[in-house]
Amino acid sequence: MKDExxxxxxxxxxxxxxxQIEKLLDEYVKLSNARCVFLIDKEGHLVTQRGISQTxxxxxxxxxxxxxxxxxxxxxxxxxxxEFSVMFHQGRKDNIHLSLVGDRAINATVFDEKTxxxxxxxxxxxxTAKLAKIFEIAAKKIxxxxxxxxxxxxSVKDRxxxxxxx
Amino acid sequence: xxxxxxxxxxxxxxxxxxxxxxxxTTNLEVVHQRVPEKSKGDLTSIATEGDRTLFFDFLPIDxxxxxxxxxxxxxxxxxxxxxxxxTRKLVLQGADGVIFVADSQAEKIKExxxxxxxxxxxxxxxxxxxxxxxxxxxxxxRDLPNAxxxxxxxxxxxxxxxxxxxxxxATGEGVLxxxxxxxxxxLDRLNTKEPGAATKxxxxxxxxxxxxxxxEKKEAVVAKINADQISRSYFTQYCQVQYRLGARxxxxxxxxxxxxxxxxxxxxxxxxxxxxxxxxxxRSIVVSKEELEVQLKEFxxxxxxxxxxxxxxxxxxxxxxxxxxxxxxxxIIGKIIQKVIPNLNEKxxxxxxxxxxxxxxxxxxxxxxxxxxxxxxxxxxxxxxRKRELLDEMFKALRRESSITIFEENL
Numbered sequence: 001m002k003d004e005x006x007x008x009x010x011x012x013x014x015x016x017x018x019x020q021i022e023k024l025l026d027e028y029v030k031l032s033n034a035r036c037v038f039l040i041d042k043e044g045h046l047v048t049q050r051g052i053s054q055t056x057x058x059x060x061x062x063x064x065x066x067x068x069x070x071x072x073x074x075x076x077x078x079x080x081x082x083e084f085s086v087m088f089h090q091g092r093k094d095n096i097h098l099s100l101v102g103d104r105a106i107n108a109t110v111f112d113e114k115t116x117x118x119x120x121x122x123x124x125x126x127x128t129a130k131l132a133k134i135f136e137i138a139a140k141k142i143x144x145x146x147x148x149x150x151x152x153x154x155s156v157k158d159r160x161x162x163x164x165x166x
Numbered sequence: 167x168x169x170x171x172x173x174x175x176x177x178x179x180x181x182x183x184x185x186x187x188x189x190x191t192t193n194l195e196v197v198h199q200r201v202p203e204k205s206k207g208d209l210t211s212i213a214t215e216g217d218r219t220l221f222f223d224f225l226p227i228d229x230x231x232x233x234x235x236x237x238x239x240x241x242x243x244x245x246x247x248x249x250x251x252x253t254r255k256l257v258l259q260g261a262d263g264v265i266f267v268a269d270s271q272a273e274k275i276k277e278x279x280x281x282x283x284x285x286x287x288x289x290x291x292x293x294x295x296x297x298x299x300x301x302x303x304x305x306x307x308r309d310l311p312n313a314x315x316x317x318x319x320x321x322x323x324x325x326x327x328x329x330x331x332x333x334x335x336a337t338g339e340g341v342l343x344x345x346x347x348x349x350x351x352x353l354d355r356l357n358t359k360e361p362g363a364a365t366k367x368x369x370x371x372x373x374x375x376x377x378x379x380x381x382e383k384k385e386a387v388v389a390k391i392n393a394d395q396i397s398r399s400y401f402t403q404y405c406q407v408q409y410r411l412g413a414r415x416x417x418x419x420x421x422x423x424x425x426x427x428x429x430x431x432x433x434x435x436x437x438x439x440x441x442x443x444x445x446x447x448x449r450s451i452v453v454s455k456e457e458l459e460v461q462l463k464e465f466x467x468x469x470x471x472x473x474x475x476x477x478x479x480x481x482x483x484x485x486x487x488x489x490x491x492x493x494x495x496x497x498i499i500g501k502i503i504q505k506v507i508p509n510l511n512e513k514x515x516x517x518x519x520x521x522x523x524x525x526x527x528x529x530x531x532x533x534x535x536x537x538x539x540x541x542x543x544x545x546x547x548x549x550x551x552r553k554r555e556l557l558d559e560m561f562k563a564l565r566r567e568s569s570i571t572i573f574e575e576n577l
Binding site for chain 1: 167168169170171172173177179200201202205207208210221222224226229230232233234235237238240242252253256257259260342345346349350353354356397399400403447450
């Protein structure tokens with residue numbers, strides 16, 4: 001039981017699903033004319049990013065997006081909703097559009113004046129539906145991905161030791 | 167935790183918890199100073215005017231590639247003040263490990279206990295138990311004159327007997343030791359609980375020596391199949407598993423050494439395996455749980471009881487996952503053959519003349535037994551031969567479409 005729970009909390013993305021996800025995101029960036037898109041776990045881990053995004057610190061953005069989403073969940077609760085599925089932050093030049101994908105991820109789209117929030121909203125709805133489906137199927141299937149190599153954990157510990165030599 | 171096979175990346179989340187002003191943010195600042203430039207991201211802090219954490223502090227650390235997986239740790243702190251309860255809860259979401267930064271000062275004992283209770287409550291809402299999680303307590307501010315003796319703190323706060331580290335975060339003392347300890351607890355989970363990794367520690371005590379020889383700093387690649395690479399340590403592991411699967415003796419060596427020719431032969435079979443998986447992906451072939459079960463049951467039929475099978479696996483130092491991988495491979499082979507080779511059944515239709523012919527050409531093998539006595543055996547022999555031919559044909563076809571490079575010097 002304990003182990004099952006642990007496994008459930010582990011978000012695993014297999015290679016073939018991942019390829020499919022990236023393909024969908026690429027199409028989405030093209031269709032919506034957005035600058036870039038980030039797919040982020042609800043726990044704040046970045047899954048992947050597509051489009052032109054060199055200037056962003058993706059890890060921090062992911063942590064903040066997940067945090068912001070969780071915070072608005074509290075807001076939703078006060079209004080009697082379970083959660084808000086879409087959030088939008090407008091800037092002077094760049095904007096960010098956040099939408100929930102199934103119950104495990106968030107799709108964060110950064111866009112500028114080349115497109116509109118309406119377009120982004122429209123295409124992101126399609127995208128999230130498709131992504132949610134992939135997640136749903138992925139959760140059920142078994143694949144033969146190579147497992148962690150033996151001694152992986154110990155190697156990471158060695159690396160940490162190297163990094164923090166006192 | 168996120169395990170991303172697409173990017174070959176593992177990302178773990180560690181959360182620093184504790185009462186207000188106990189030194190959580192200071193811990194993160196020290197880590198940030200000590201991590202080499204190339205491995206760290208920015209330390210992000212959402213602080214109020216009074217310099218107290220409002221939302222959370224966040225520091226990503228990138229350990230780079232470890233055994234083929236890019237490994238990242240994300241460090242979070244929660245705001246300590248009581249009134250940020252909901253923020254604390256959301257930061258805890260998905261935490262792989264918790265570091266509790268306790269304030270050692272005598273007058274803070276109550277706040278420590280309150281914060282710890284708060285932590286338990288919040289974990290409880292996610293259906294988690296502190297005693298089941300990777301959890302470390304840091305006794306911070308050991309340098310202050312009013313710090314309680316550690317025995318006293320242990321008695322009052324550490325009711326779980328969690329591992330602890332004394333620290334003076336302000337000078338950096340004990341900070342890295344705490345982080346390393348928490349990280350290794352998280353990693354130990356990964357070693358033992360990852361579904362694909364060796365899970366039979368208890369049954370196979372001699373597992374350790376079977377590991378790959380100490381890996382070089384940079385992973386050597388033994389072969390490339392199209393875009394995929396086979397690392398040397400993966401290859402070594404594959405060889406050991408294949409040896410154990412096919413061993414004719416009941417007991418197996420801890421670490422079997424292979425000659426160059428054997429290695430080359432094994433690499434060829436691993437390349438075939440890789441080609442299969444790539445092809446299966448292209449054809450969107452998925453192996454269902456049921457199909458896998460059928461294969462595993464087939465294997466289990468060779469044994470009278472489950473205990474007998476477990477004992478066999480333990481002797482061979484094999485895990486159920488090794489079997490599962492083999493079974494998956496077999497199912498995929500079956501499915502691809504059906505797709506690639508039309509009128510498959512026809513190829514397995516065997517005429518009486520063929521059987522006779524085979525019997526006479528291989529008569530030595532049957533040691534003078536009469537045709538009727540060995541007919542079934544003969545048919546099975548022909549089928550096996552056909553199967554081998556079909557497999558050969560299939561792999562040849564796959565190889566024609568792929569680019570394969572072998573780095574013999576790395577074998």
